Amino acid sequence: MEPEVWDASNPFTIEGDHLIPDLDLYDADIYDVPDPGLLNEEDESSFKEAAPRLFTSNSRWQNVTPSARARQLWLLLRTGLQTSVEKEKRAELHVARLTHGLELLRRLEVAAGLCSVAQDPMGRRFVVLDGAGRLHLRREDGWAQEKLLAPVALTGLVAVPGELGTVGRFVGWGPAGLAILRSDLSLLWQSKPVERRVPGREPVCCLPVPDPGLLLVAEAGRSLALWKFRAGGRCLVPHGSPLWLPPNLSGALARLTLGPQHPPHVPRCYAAYGSAVLTFDLHTWALTDVRRDLHKTTISDLVYCREVGAMVTASRDSTVKVWEADWQIRMVFVGHTGPVTAVAVLPNTALVLSASQDGTLRTWDLQAAAQVGEVAPSRRGPSGPSETVSHLLAPAGPGCPLLALRARSVELWRVRELYSPLAQLSAPVLHLQVAPALPSPMAPQAQLPTRLVCACADGSVYLVSVSSGRTVSALLLEPEDCAAAVAYCLPREVLWLLTRTGHLLCANAARCPMRVLHRLCPPPPPAPRPCCLHLYSHLTDPGSAFAAWEIVRQYKGELCHSDVAGAWKDKNRYLLVVGHTDGTLSVLELRSSKTVFRTEAHGPGPVTAIASTWNSIVSSGGDLTVKMWRVFPYAKESLSLLRTFSCCHPALVLCALGNRITVGFEDLNSATYGLVQFGLGNSPRFDHRPQDDPTDHITGLCCCPTLKLYACSSLDGTIGIWTAENRLLRLLQLNGAPQALSFCSNSGDLVLALGSCLCLVAHRLYLPTSYLIKKLCQDVPDVVDDPPLPLTSQESLTSAQLQRLANLRGVASLRSAGRPNRAVPEAPTWLPWVRAWPSCGASPVPPFTRSL
Numbered sequence: 001m002e003p004e005v006w007d008a009s010n011p012f013t014i015e016g017d018h019l020i021p022d023l024d025l026y027d028a029d030i031y032d033v034p035d036p037g038l039l040n041e042e043d044e045s046s047f048k049e050a051a052p053r054l055f056t057s058n059s060r061w062q063n064v065t066p067s068a069r070a071r072q073l074w075l076l077l078r079t080g081l082q083t084s085v086e087k088e089k090r091a092e093l094h095v096a097r098l099t100h101g102l103e104l105l106r107r108l109e110v111a112a113g114l115c116s117v118a119q120d121p122m123g124r125r126f127v128v129l130d131g132a133g134r135l136h137l138r139r140e141d142g143w144a145q146e147k148l149l150a151p152v153a154l155t156g157l158v159a160v161p162g163e164l165g166t167v168g169r170f171v172g173w174g175p176a177g178l179a180i181l182r183s184d185l186s187l188l189w190q191s192k193p194v195e196r197r198v199p200g201r202e203p204v205c206c207l208p209v210p211d212p213g214l215l216l217v218a219e220a221g222r223s224l225a226l227w228k229f230r231a232g233g234r235c236l237v238p239h240g241s242p243l244w245l246p247p248n249l250s251g252a253l254a255r256l257t258l259g260p261q262h263p264p265h266v267p268r269c270y271a272a273y274g275s276a277v278l279t280f281d282l283h284t285w286a287l288t289d290v291r292r293d294l295h296k297t298t299i300s301d302l303v304y305c306r307e308v309g310a311m312v313t314a315s316r317d318s319t320v321k322v323w324e325a326d327w328q329i330r331m332v333f334v335g336h337t338g339p340v341t342a343v344a345v346l347p348n349t350a351l352v353l354s355a356s357q358d359g360t361l362r363t364w365d366l367q368a369a370a371q372v373g374e375v376a377p378s379r380r381g382p383s384g385p386s387e388t389v390s391h392l393l394a395p396a397g398p399g400c401p402l403l404a405l406r407a408r409s410v411e412l413w414r415v416r417e418l419y420s421p422l423a424q425l426s427a428p429v430l431h432l433q434v435a436p437a438l439p440s441p442m443a444p445q446a447q448l449p450t451r452l453v454c455a456c457a458d459g460s461v462y463l464v465s466v467s468s469g470r471t472v473s474a475l476l477l478e479p480e481d482c483a484a485a486v487a488y489c490l491p492r493e494v495l496w497l498l499t500r501t502g503h504l505l506c507a508n509a510a511r512c513p514m515r516v517l518h519r520l521c522p523p524p525p526p527a528p529r530p531c532c533l534h535l536y537s538h539l540t541d542p543g544s545a546f547a548a549w550e551i552v553r554q555y556k557g558e559l560c561h562s563d564v565a566g567a568w569k570d571k572n573r574y575l576l577v578v579g580h581t582d583g584t585l586s587v588l589e590l591r592s593s594k595t596v597f598r599t600e601a602h603g604p605g606p607v608t609a610i611a612s613t614w615n616s617i618v619s620s621g622g623d624l625t626v627k628m629w630r631v632f633p634y635a636k637e638s639l640s641l642l643r644t645f646s647c648c649h650p651a652l653v654l655c656a657l658g659n660r661i662t663v664g665f666e667d668l669n670s671a672t673y674g675l676v677q678f679g680l681g682n683s684p685r686f687d688h689r690p691q692d693d694p695t696d697h698i699t700g701l702c703c704c705p706t707l708k709l710y711a712c713s714s715l716d717g718t719i720g721i722w723t724a725e726n727r728l729l730r731l732l733q734l735n736g737a738p739q740a741l742s743f744c745s746n747s748g749d750l751v752l753a754l755g756s757c758l759c760l761v762a763h764r765l766y767l768p769t770s771y772l773i774k775k776l777c778q779d780v781p782d783v784v785d786d787p788p789l790p791l792t793s794q795e796s797l798t799s800a801q802l803q804r805l806a807n808l809r810g811v812a813s814l815r816s817a818g819r820p821n822r823a824v825p826e827a828p829t830w831l832p833w834v835r836a837w838p839s840c841g842a843s844p845v846p847p848f849t850r851s852l
Helices: 045-056 066-092 542-554 561-567 769-776 799-806 831-836
Strands: 012-015 018-021 096-099 101-109 114-120 125-130 134-139 144-149 156-159 170-174 177-181 187-190 203-209 214-219 223-230 235-238 253-258 268-273 276-281 286-291 299-305 310-315 319-323 329-334 340-345 351-356 361-365 370-375 391-393 402-405 409-416 420-424 429-435 451-456 460-465 471-476 483-489 494-499 504-508 515-521 530-538 573-580 584-588 595-600 607-612 616-621 625-631 639-646 651-657 660-667 672-679 698-704 709-714 718-723 728-733 740-743 750-754 757-761 849-851
Touching: 066 769, 096 101, 101 361, 101 370, 114 391, 114 402, 114 409, 125 156, 156 203, 170 203, 177 203, 177 235, 203 253, 214 253, 268 299, 276 299, 310 340, 319 340, 340 391, 351 391, 429 483, 429 740, 429 750, 451 483, 460 483, 460 494, 471 799, 483 530, 494 530, 530 607, 530 616, 573 607, 573 616, 584 607, 607 651, 616 651, 625 651, 625 660, 651 698, 660 698, 672 698, 672 709, 709 740
Parallel strands: 096 728, 114 156, 253 299, 299 340, 515 849, 698 740
Antiparallel strands: 012 018, 101 409, 114 125, 125 134, 134 144, 156 170, 170 177, 177 187, 203 214, 214 223, 223 235, 253 268, 268 276, 276 286, 299 310, 310 319, 319 329, 340 351, 351 361, 361 370, 391 402, 402 409, 420 757, 429 451, 451 460, 460 471, 483 494, 494 504, 504 515, 530 573, 573 584, 584 595, 607 616, 616 625, 625 639, 651 660, 660 672, 698 709, 709 718, 718 728, 740 750, 750 757
């Protein structure tokens, strides 16, 4: 049978085996995802009937045999699927901005006015009650499910949590009294006429207490009533007599909240009236405490934070106060420029969110006692200027959004955590690098542990295990020996540190704390002094490197001549490259730090940065040039100039990936900050849009060779993820300014320094799907256990150094990064001994010192 011939009236044409749709009919972008829209959705029946009508209205389609129809529909489906997949790939590779903290998902307008919102974590939805008495069911992401009329007249609605809400999911209140609604919002129970309150005593607020099965009801006549759930939550009965508020208490009810159980298993409730907070014992149903004048003006909201055991109050005096259990003030947050109208606590955290009439949502960390985030939503919505946030509803469960309630709208905010804590150090981190350098060797039986080298502002240098966040070893120097650069050779357990005054220290890293082997003092002026430091690793035999590392660890770095000869008998080479203020580069011997080779590079200016790949070294200097050097690791004259690139601005950071070099420029006079990429091929330079460059000082530049990605951090609080073609892929907006940055795995995991805290950015949180698939095709190495080294040389530690070790704290591991259940904070095994060590101590033994 001959194939059907389609005429011009048919919306499809056949070319070969492909069915091609008419572009005039299918020119709409399938990725124009509609917004959930207003609460009064349009009828969708016309949309559902559009697709069948496309085929049934064509006369030629009626004459096609069923098998031909099936084939043509299958070709249409296959073509559309291929197009969809390709468009999704291209869309994911577009620049995306990811924000740590609050991110507005959508705003839902309520034309009839918003009365109440009830979160239903069991059904992963929330219900909106509007001023016309309609109930709108919404999925947790805001998409509409159903709209219906309330079975009784209601002014408020709340969900019953836990097993108590299995049958009666919601409790509503209104002029007629109380009502229990099923999960489908049908009426289950309503208070009897004899139980209904007289006029002026209508319920105005309800608070379920699921543990003892109680319902606290605030009435309009300045009284509180307690009800008891019966028959498995199917009905309510009064529980005790109503409690009347003190007559001299001014103001109206602002909020009800549950507090800690004290004594155990005795729940307490707190109510905010005016500038006072009342405490109710639900077991005895009595008013137990009244705290007056907690704020200068009216208290607008209050909430209890279980993580720190404190009550948080917000007031119209523009402050947020944190109270101890005995109502002693713990801290006061001042930052809002208008009255604070609502507060909420993020579940299982010490983070408090506050909304104010100044139009901002702020995040406060109760443990750090600081503001860690601020967002300013748009002041104008679809219906005009946005109203003040009247209430904040914390996420009802994992993945659920934060709800901000206004007079005529509901805002859904996503709480995104781009990074999680990895380790807490003793001082702000100045330099951060990973050892061994990426890509990590994949020898199955010779896997070296991955460590982070962290140089801090107090003169300390810590080796932190990436797998656990625990400190393996530490070099405890004084603040005057603060590091300008560090280099760490893991297979040989040797660490070099270049101080800001030009001293070069070599330390034994196979013990804790590290012991300084020797110190090279800088020559007196005007002689050049070291100003830059880098370790080049030529790792061709991972097995030999692992064997040498085991020998060094066994002898704790104290090797005799025969042990050194055996451990060093491999093909791996490690070159310590030092840049000087006169623009020269020198290569030092590994253990003795003696100069074995020196060459002119960037004279007369200083060397500003050094980086390396597997076969080359890249340097930049004050002569406004970037030079690439070919490395001959087995020869005495180990560096040979390969290529020179001229620059317009000073280059401060370098990163080399294959045959391309990414350079970070900075000119303080013109406030110019940018990234430029140079290549060795036909295209010597690769640029990007100027608006993609950082807007402040560049603090870190690193690369992941396996994924061919770059990462750049800046004091403007952003981290840019760049492709090998110098194209911005992701922009991560942080809550603080990162001081340092480094990739820590072949999968693309990032570690950044925020003050004295190391934070982990898991690769799955920012990589597109195509990169995640590439990562799945890689061999994942086993996690190497890297426990802290036992503490030695106790007598040489001062009290200040012991305090530094006591302040260390490891947090999460890569295996649990980004998951809801994080690892419990871990401390080094020697930490209890450090805390028990006496405060007095002998001065550290001065290391051997000689001139350069």
